[in-house]
Amino acid sequence: MAYSIIPDFSEVPLKQHYPAMEASTPTPEAEYDYKTCFNNGFDAWAKVLDGTGSSFAPFNAQMSEFAMGYMGVNAKHFFTNPELFVNGCLHASAELGFDTPDLIWDVYDIECEANGGDMSWFDELSPAINNTRPLIKTEKDLAKLTPPDPEKDGRMPFVKDVLQLFHEKTGRQPTIRFCGPLTCVSQYMQFEQMILQMNENPDFVHKVFKYVVEEVQAPYVNMLFKAFPEAGTNGSDAIGSLPFISEEILDEFSIPNILRLRELTGQNPKLQVDNWWGDSFSENTEKFWEKKKRVTPRYLKVQDPDLYQVGAVKAREWATENDSPLVFGVDNHVLQEGPEEEITRRVHEYFEVGTSGKAGDKFALYLCNLSSETPFEHAKMALDAIRSWRAGDRPYEGEIRSGGEYESLARSGEKGRWMGIGEAVADRATLEAEAKEGKKQIFSDIYTSVMEYRDDDCAALCQDALDAGETCADILDEGLIAAMDTIGDLFASGEIFVPEMLISARAMKAGLEVLRPIMTANEEPPKGKVLMATVQGDLHDIGKNLVCMMLEGAGFEIVDLGVNTDPKDIIKQAEDVGADVVGLSALLTTSMPFMRKTVNAFREEGKDFPIICGGAPVTRDFAEEIGAFGYADNAAEAVTICKGIVADKLQEANQ
Numbered sequence: 234m235a236y237s238i239i240p241d242f243s244e245v246p247l248k249q250h251y252p253a254m255e256a257s258t259p260t261p262e263a264e265y266d267y268k269t270c271f272n273n274g275f276d277a278w279a280k281v282l283d284g285t286g287s288s289f290a291p292f293n294a295q296m297s298e299f300a301m302g303y304m305g306v307n308a309k310h311f312f313t314n315p316e317l318f319v320n321g322c323l324h325a326s327a328e329l330g331f332d333t334p335d336l337i338w339d340v341y342d343i344e345c346e347a348n349g350g351d352m353s354w355f356d357e358l359s360p361a362i363n364n365t366r367p368l369i370k371t372e373k374d375l376a377k378l379t380p381p382d383p384e385k386d387g388r389m390p391f392v393k394d395v396l397q398l399f400h401e402k403t404g405r406q407p408t409i410r411f412c413g414p415l416t417c418v419s420q421y422m423q424f425e426q427m428i429l430q431m432n433e434n435p436d437f438v439h440k441v442f443k444y445v446v447e448e449v450q451a452p453y454v455n456m457l458f459k460a461f462p463e464a465g466t467n468g469s470d471a472i473g474s475l476p477f478i479s480e481e482i483l484d485e486f487s488i489p490n491i492l493r494l495r496e497l498t499g500q501n502p503k504l505q506v507d508n509w510w511g512d513s514f515s516e517n518t519e520k521f522w523e524k525k526k527r528v529t530p531r532y533l534k535v536q537d538p539d540l541y542q543v544g545a546v547k548a549r550e551w552a553t554e555n556d557s558p559l560v561f562g563v564d565n566h567v568l569q570e571g572p573e574e575e576i577t578r579r580v581h582e583y584f585e586v587g588t589s590g591k592a593g594d595k596f597a598l599y600l601c602n603l604s605s606e607t608p609f610e611h612a613k614m615a616l617d618a619i620r621s622w623r624a625g626d627r628p629y630e631g632e633i634r635s636g637g638e639y640e641s642l643a644r645s646g647e648k649g650r651w652m653g654i655g656e657a658v659a660d661r662a663t664l665e666a667e668a669k670e671g672k673k674q675i676f677s678d679i680y681t682s683v684m685e686y687r688d689d690d691c692a693a694l695c696q697d698a699l700d701a702g703e704t705c706a707d708i709l710d711e712g713l714i715a716a717m718d719t720i721g722d723l724f725a726s727g728e729i730f731v732p733e734m735l736i737s738a739r740a741m742k743a744g745l746e747v748l749r750p751i752m753t754a755n756e757e758p759p760k761g762k763v764l765m766a767t768v769q770g771d772l773h774d775i776g777k778n779l780v781c782m783m784l785e786g787a788g789f790e791i792v793d794l795g796v797n798t799d800p801k802d803i804i805k806q807a808e809d810v811g812a813d814v815v816g817l818s819a820l821l822t823t824s825m826p827f828m829r830k831t832v833n834a835f836r837e838e839g840k841d842f843p844i845i846c847g848g849a850p851v852t853r854d855f856a857e858e859i860g861a862f863g864y865a866d867n868a869a870e871a872v873t874i875c876k877g878i879v880a881d882k883l884q885e886a887n888q
């Protein structure tokens with residue numbers, strides 16, 4: 234069956250990771266009887282989640298990309314052909330011995346794609362909305378949109394077919410997946426624009442939520458409920474996590490819209506959203522878990538890296554006190570990158586704590602995303618760890634490391650590492666006092682206007698400073714850049730979140746606009762020119778955009794090539810604009826090879842630009858190994874490196 238707006242992939246070659254299968258013919262049923270082989274797992278999950286209690290703790294894993302790699306199927310076929318998709322997931326789950334198969338397609342995209350959202354398709358990973366061309370920028374764009382027909386548009390019918398096949402093959406009720414309303418709106422509006430508009434024009438954003446929830450999501454989910462009235466349902470909401478958003482945004486936008494969707498789909502208490510991260514960023518974890526309970530009433534799910542940070546014991550205690558079934562999620566970075574011992578340790582620790590106490594029979598384990606790049610041995614190791622736990626092996630008994638001071642062997646256990654957040658520097662009052670010390674009043678006022686997100690005041694104060702004869706350089710250094718330095722430090726210490734960073738950057742930009750004409754007329758040079766790009770195959774840009782903002786705040790000129798960037802384009806643009814530094818960002822392990830490819834391409838063409846790399850899965854070692862000039866863990870560090878590169882260049886030129 235062909236679904237609307239899906240390009241023709243008939244010529245796409247197969248990926249050959251694992252023993253390959255013909256993509257054009259559905260994978261064979263193999264020898265498994267899917268109607269019986271997952272029965273114990275399905276029953277155990279049901280007993281855990283309905284609070285009856287299970288005689289063993291079941292597990293499952295997000296694994297569609299892994300199944301795709303395991304079957305040797307190209308993503309463009311896998312995510313458009315229901316036979317391939319369902320057979321692939323069931324076959325891989327049965328073959329590896331999963332308790333249950335967890336069918337999860339690229340769930341963030343379906344609603345926006347069906348409404349005409351621009352999609353990017355890749356060979357080796359799931360497709361994604363191209364967030365550089367959002368559907369809604371203005372009220373006019375919103376008014377022009379016609380809601381999709383769930384029976385016809387995009388891959389909404391694909392999802393229905395997937396559920397139907399799953400039901401036929403397993404004899405079980407499928408789970409209806411949808412995109413959490415907040416993540417869905419960010420797909421329609423683009424993340425930064427959504428956050429800025431929430432601050433500037435919240436009524437508009439509320440209207441977008443209303444449209445998306447009432448006219449797109451409810452009809453879609455209801456179409457699926459009509460076909461599968463007994464189905465479970467679960468939303469995915471990656472962006473509804475701290476510190477992308479604040480708890481205020483959760484309260485104002487996210488929670489009410491999840492509840493509204495529940496209302497519009499027949500008050501089904503099973504309609505839930507269960508994958509918010511950010512527990513370790515919340516000032517009060519227990520209160521955060523109460524918020525989670527509002528949108529996932531039946532159980533508490535806490536996943537790494539937050540789980541490792543706040544501690545499995547704390548989560549166990551809360552769940553027991555609140556009479557809530559409990560699900561722990563094991564870090565996808567640990568599963569993918571190891572170290573190998575950590576995989577077994579982590580699985581055992583979470584089983585030990587999760588199954589402890591009087592509610593220990595209401596516990597299940599979740600392996601957060603086995604990707605197509607997760608080594609087969611690592612997936613096997615996780616499964617062996619589960620088997621050995623069940624067989625009574627307890628090599629690490631009593632060694633509870635999560636929530637403690639243990640230096641984790643796995644870097645993603647460090648606080649905030651996954652968000653590129655560094656070490657605490659100092660508290661806000663100290664940073665502000667230091668920044669203002671001995672400063673002229675006008676600079677101090679400019680600094681404060683940025684810190685307090687007052688765009689108009691910042692612009693007016695910059696004008697006042699110019700009128701009073703101050704130079705652009707001083708206004709920048711003493712006012713705007715000083716403020717962005719503090720903002721960077723506060724973000725690095727986890728004291729402020731992404732929204733505050735975006736809003737302060739906008740205030741800084743308002744001031745910059747006042748200075749720009751004078752700077753251009755005086756030909757006051759920027760501190761340097763940085764070319765930034767997210768590498769090929771990768772559409773994540775939140776981190777890259779933060780780095781751009783901080784660099785701009787530090788006086789650099791930025792040329793941002795956006796996402797999914799071809800190495801050739803990067804080289805050409807670096808030359809055309811005369812970049813002092815080239816910055817590459819990657820958030821997927823599957824796109825990291827393109828970082829290497831880009832660095833190699835510069836080398837092969839003999840183009841000697843200093844390249845710096847970053848993004849959560851990228852490490853200093855990796856950057857060194859591929860021959861990059863530098864690496865930064867976070868936006869503030871990126872500014873320091875760029876300053877260093879430009880200073881060295883100047884020094885060389887002056888010698």
Ligand code: B12
Nearest residue numbers: 361602653772773774776816818821822847848849867868
């Ligand atoms: C937000 C998000 C999304 C959003 C992206 C929105 C956007 N506009 O970027 C959406 C929902 C669209 C999405 C889609 C997908 N995602 Co995603 N996503 C995330 C999430 C939750 C956060 C990533 C992020 O923005 N972090 C916050 C920023 C601030 O941190 P950062 O990028 O690291 O940046 C900082 C530093 O690293 C550094 N830095 C960053 N870039 C640079 C560059 C330079 C030069 C320097 C010096 C420094 C630097 O400074 C920044 C600021 O301090 C992570 C989960 C996680 N736990 O990390 C998953 C995650 C990255 N996604 C993942 C996956 C698998 C996907 C999808 C394939 C899912 C799917 N099945 O549809 C698609 C892929 C799309 C694609 N082809 O790119 C996986 C990756 C697994 C892996 N090991 O590769 C993760 C880890 C989730 C998971 N646990 O499975 N995702």
